[in-house]
Amino acid sequence: MPLDARLDAQDRSFKVVGTRPSRPDGIDKVTGRARFGADMSAPGMLVGKVLRSPHPHARIRSIDASAAEALPGVKAVVTQADFATQDGDLHDTLINVMAGDKALYEGHAVAAVAATTTAIAQKALKLIEVDYEVLPHVTDVDAAMAPDAPLLHDDMVTQGVEPAPSKPSNVAQRHEFGHGDVEAGFAQAEVIVERAFKTEAAHQGYIEPHACLASVGPDGQGELWCCTQGHYMVRNTCAELLGMDISKLRVTASEIGGGFGGKTTVFVEPVALALSRKAGHPVKIVMTRSEVFRATGPTSSSSIWVKVGATKDGRITAGQAELRYQGGAFAGSPVEFGAMSAFACYDLEHINVVGYDVVANRPKQAAYRAPGAPMSAFAIESVISEVADKIGMDPVDFRLKNAAKEGTESAYGPTYGRIGLIETLEAAKAHPNYQAPLGPNQGRGVACGFWFNFGGQTCVNLNINVDGTVALALGTPDIGGSRASMCQMAAEELGIAYDNVRAIVADTSSLGYNDITEGSRTTFSSGLATIEAARDAITRLCERAAIMWGIPADAVVWENGHAKPAGPNAGDFEPLSLAEIAKVSGSTGGPIAGHCEVNAEGAGVSFATHLVDVEVDPETGATEVLRYLVVQDAGKAIHPSYVEGQYQGGAVQGIGWALNEEYIYGEDGRLQNPGFLDYRIPVASDVPMIDTVIVEIPNPGHPYGVRGVGETSIVPPLAAIANAVSHAAGVRMTQVPMSPPRILKAIDEAKANGGPGA
Amino acid sequence: MRYEAPDTTEAAVQLLAAETGLARVLAGGTDLLVQLRSGMVDPDLVVDIKRIEVMRQISEEDGGFRIGAAVSSAELGEHAALSAAWPGVVEAAELIGSTQIQGRCTMVGNLCNASPAADSVPAMVAAAAMVTLVGPDGRRELPAEAVAEAPGKTSLQKGELVESVFLPKRPPRSGDAYLRFIPRTEMDIAVVGAGVSLTLDEQGTCQTARVSLGAVAPRVLLVEDSANCLIGTKVGAAALEALAAAASAACSPIDDKRGTVEFRIKVAGVLARRAAEKALERAKGTA
Structure with missing residues (x-):
């Protein structure tokens, strides 16, 4: 079989790939038949509720749950003592799931109860007595870095600094990336722009709150149903937190009502398991929206300084930035990704970026769509546009002149292979939106964005049924239409109809370990594994055809969904379809299946250019997004509608973050807006139809050329909108969200200082 | 929590007056149900006024419009004569919440929730709307601006509730x-x-x-x-x-x-x- 020859068949013409069939989960989702995290029930099920700290920072002197335990209907109360001690990688995860000697943020879980009804569980929470010693708190990133800031962790000594600091601080780690000599670069510059920026924390804003149903039997065997982006991660993490063997816990991923990175860790899942183990009953926990906001991961807030120098003819001579990201109460903010991606769009001789990972009394940040990149892109792309304005150059031309291309040494180290940034810039420039006339108080903004993309551990089973249909078992939860894309790739490879393939997300006992659906990896990695599994099945199918014909297996080829005799036997027999081979598989050797277990490498980086027009009301500071264009390199769009959906979704989330979404803390360190009324994600009427252009520069690392597309789309919007608003309002905006009060204040201050002028 | 749904204003007044614990009036429920769910209030009695016929009506009176306390925003918007006479009041009522909310919420509920941010209240106040209150001591009239005293607090007496709001006749121009x-x-x-x-x-x-x-x-x-x-x-x-x-x-x-x-x-x-x-x-x- 000439399988290897087809690995690089990137110029092939496709029959199924690139079409737009209906998604297999669509009918279930619009009719309500789909089962999400909170939709599973079990006989004898209890309700789990979590007691949360009202204080942003407090020592927990003691917890007395005796009155709660004595309440009729209460079946179990758990605290951190009910979990296995963690000294390694899961140390912070455990403390975040259930506080130990300190509450580190408002909403930090302190204890949990399981009771027969919600009312009893809520009453029991009020009966748990926690003796808190309230400590000073800090929520702002710059304040947390101040020398006299309240310390969250007495043992946190900044890593990445030589020599190591002698005293603890709230800075977990320092990162540095770049090459060349920025001072020499700035010396060559004729124009230098230097600015400080701030971004507020945004929540992923998934519509479905975290929910799970856990059941642990007296034999120690556990089952867990939950909404997650990675049930294998949930299984391994929960098993370790509970001190169970991995084999004793089976996790099933429900349908998922949005994740965007926020469902890549555990919160209530281990708590439900601990309660179930203690109570001897199944336990369901469903977070309220307020709990989601107060206790799950928003992204980091940040404080960023940028300096860019250029010659008057538009060549950037140096780029420098300092990034400070607070990632909540624990180390691990995505500042490293922010620093690595900061100047990734440009071909620069001199770059230096320093990042600080900072802790503060806020919930532990979780990944949010290209974690870390939108903030640094906001700051850097704002300055890039300002430099273009200063030298009087078109912002797209300025970017084209400095754009990274094949062979560019990236800011974070590697040299790029085939990439599509220039193609996205050219497509944006050619789009009608770039020529649309602008009226008074209207402005246009451009920004580019980059994301790494990821591959990772992936397993796929592909079973050929006797009627010629195919059952595809995947291990990556479907958060963006991936089941449809996998069915297309399987159908393409096997040469059968899309409707003859059904994909499911299998539970953790059915496949080997799969990494989380994150890093824009699923269509790339599970797609690659699906193609490989299909090719494995084709090998088996050819073998069976050979048996049926009585010729050697290597004398059979697979073409257009049929086995055909080849070589000396060519034309001797009528081609056999997949269905014909499957029908008699019981008598030619048994069931036919294909498998792939892989650690996928070769995920191609992805670039995008966004173009936006806005109108700012100069009397109220309100911004209306008039038109919005996303141009992004998809490598190869398997299902163009879902690729466009990813582009549009990232843009809309970016619009929300840019204009209104933010975590607002009071002086008391408590979140002021833990609900969708005052945490303002955009509603449908807030955004125009997002225009899209799919650029396809194939990724050499994937058989069909696929690049991940899920995350890059949220990288440029903050900057693109900031550039548009700054042009419309006549004043440079340096903080997101650019809420109406902030814009109005900036306009009024500019007027007071002698008239608006960016 | 006791739930009652009387047929007459007088019966509602009797229930509210007799309750020794916390009593709340339920019209559309778009504020009350949210408060109940979030644990902000825990009433002993909820009196649903939607079965009281007079509270469900919009009627023309002396050239003006009397709007019952349980009339929804959507019903206001569907009333052509009212919308023509008081477009500002109707547009305010139709800004509350969403299309779904507007099928339930009422202007009187908006008024009695006593939020300074209530959308329909400034429109009613500008319109010189008068509200009719009924209580154990009988009926009285109040200008709309005199109902709320502070955030969440009204000038209604114990046992009193609003039966209707009256928008006066409009002069030409x-x-x-x-x-x-x-x-x-x-x-x-x-x-x-x-x-x-x-x-x-x-x-x-x-x-x-x-x-x-x-x-x-x-x-x-x-x-x-x-x-x-x-x-x-x-x-x-x-x-x-x-x-x-x-x-x-x-x-x-x-x-x-x-x-x-x-x-x-x-x-x-x-x-x-x-x-x-x-x-x-x-x-x-x-x-």
């Missing part, structure tokens, strides 16, 4: 309008709201005007200083600027998650001016 500022385009709560109602004489001079502001003080304000800037004028640019300045001067807002003091003061003037311009167009018949 009258117009009203309500505008609010929200950071989104819908599904939001006013950061600032402004209602204006005015009447012109045949020469186009403003004879009467009422200006109200929401979300810029502990209760909805009736701003006579702003109205006085219009009365006797042709409602030109100078009068409108004076109205805006007077509106800003009347504000005593707070800094909160929805807006700053300086933002609310400035935008109150802007919205009062824009609402007056819209009301003027309607009075002239050009809108």
Whole structure:
């Protein structure tokens, strides 16, 4: 079989790939038949509720749950003592799931109860007595870095600094990336722009709150149903937190009502398991929206300084930035990704970026769509546009002149292979939106964005049924239409109809370990594994055809969904379809299946250019997004509608973050807006139809050329909108969200200082 | 928690008066149910008024409109004569929440929730709406602006409830309008709201005007200083600027998650001016 020859068949013409069939989960989702995290029930099920700290920072002197335990209907109360001690990688995860000697943020879980009804569980929470010693708190990133800031962790000594600091601080780690000599670069510059920026924390804003149903039997065997982006991660993490063997816990991923990175860790899942183990009953926990906001991961807030120098003819001579990201109460903010991606769009001789990972009394940040990149892109792309304005150059031309291309040494180290940034810039420039006339108080903004993309551990089973249909078992939860894309790739490879393939997300006992659906990896990695599994099945199918014909297996080829005799036997027999081979598989050797277990490498980086027009009301500071264009390199769009959906979704989330979404803390360190009324994600009427252009520069690392597309789309919007608003309002905006009060204040201050002028 | 759904206003009054614990009136439930679910209130008695016929009606009376306490915003919008006479009041009621919410929520509920940010209240205040209250001691009338005393607190007595709200007859050449500022385009709560109602004489001079502001003080304000800037004028640019300045001067807002003091003061003037311009167009018949 000439399988290897087809690995690089990137110029092939496709029959199924690139079409737009209906998604297999669509009918279930619009009719309500789909089962999400909170939709599973079990006989004898209890309700789990979590007691949360009202204080942003407090020592927990003691917890007395005796009155709660004595309440009729209460079946179990758990605290951190009910979990296995963690000294390694899961140390912070455990403390975040259930506080130990300190509450580190408002909403930090302190204890949990399981009771027969919600009312009893809520009453029991009020009966748990926690003796808190309230400590000073800090929520702002710059304040947390101040020398006299309240310390969250007495043992946190900044890593990445030589020599190591002698005293603890709230800075977990320092990162540095770049090459060349920025001072020499700035010396060559004729124009230098230097600015400080701030971004507020945004929540992923998934519509479905975290929910799970856990059941642990007296034999120690556990089952867990939950909404997650990675049930294998949930299984391994929960098993370790509970001190169970991995084999004793089976996790099933429900349908998922949005994740965007926020469902890549555990919160209530281990708590439900601990309660179930203690109570001897199944336990369901469903977070309220307020709990989601107060206790799950928003992204980091940040404080960023940028300096860019250029010659008057538009060549950037140096780029420098300092990034400070607070990632909540624990180390691990995505500042490293922010620093690595900061100047990734440009071909620069001199770059230096320093990042600080900072802790503060806020919930532990979780990944949010290209974690870390939108903030640094906001700051850097704002300055890039300002430099273009200063030298009087078109912002797209300025970017084209400095754009990274094949062979560019990236800011974070590697040299790029085939990439599509220039193609996205050219497509944006050619789009009608770039020529649309602008009226008074209207402005246009451009920004580019980059994301790494990821591959990772992936397993796929592909079973050929006797009627010629195919059952595809995947291990990556479907958060963006991936089941449809996998069915297309399987159908393409096997040469059968899309409707003859059904994909499911299998539970953790059915496949080997799969990494989380994150890093824009699923269509790339599970797609690659699906193609490989299909090719494995084709090998088996050819073998069976050979048996049926009585010729050697290597004398059979697979073409257009049929086995055909080849070589000396060519034309001797009528081609056999997949269905014909499957029908008699019981008598030619048994069931036919294909498998792939892989650690996928070769995920191609992805670039995008966004173009936006806005109108700012100069009397109220309100911004209306008039038109919005996303141009992004998809490598190869398997299902163009879902690729466009990813582009549009990232843009809309970016619009929300840019204009209104933010975590607002009071002086008391408590979140002021833990609900969708005052945490303002955009509603449908807030955004125009997002225009899209799919650029396809194939990724050499994937058989069909696929690049991940899920995350890059949220990288440029903050900057693109900031550039548009700054042009419309006549004043440079340096903080997101650019809420109406902030814009109005900036306009009024500019007027007071002698008239608006960016 | 006891739930009652009486057929008459008098029966509702009896239930409310007799309750020794906390009693709440349920109309559309779009505030009360949210408060119940979030644990903000834990009433002993809930009295549903939706089965009281008179509270479900819109009736013409002396050339004006009497609107029952359980009439939903959507029903207001579907009433052609009311919408033609008081477009500002109806547009305010149709800004509350979402389409789904508007199928349930009521203007009287909006009034009795006593939020300074309630959308329909500035419009009612500008319209000189009068409410009819019924209690153990009988009936009484109150101007709409006298119902709320402070955030969440009304001037209603024990056992008292609002049966209806009355919008008076409109003279010719009258117009009203309500505008609010929200950071989104819908599904939001006013950061600032402004209602204006005015009447012109045949020469186009403003004879009467009422200006109200929401979300810029502990209760909805009736701003006579702003109205006085219009009365006797042709409602030109100078009068409108004076109205805006007077509106800003009347504000005593707070800094909160929805807006700053300086933002609310400035935008109150802007919205009062824009609402007056819209009301003027309607009075002239050009809108």
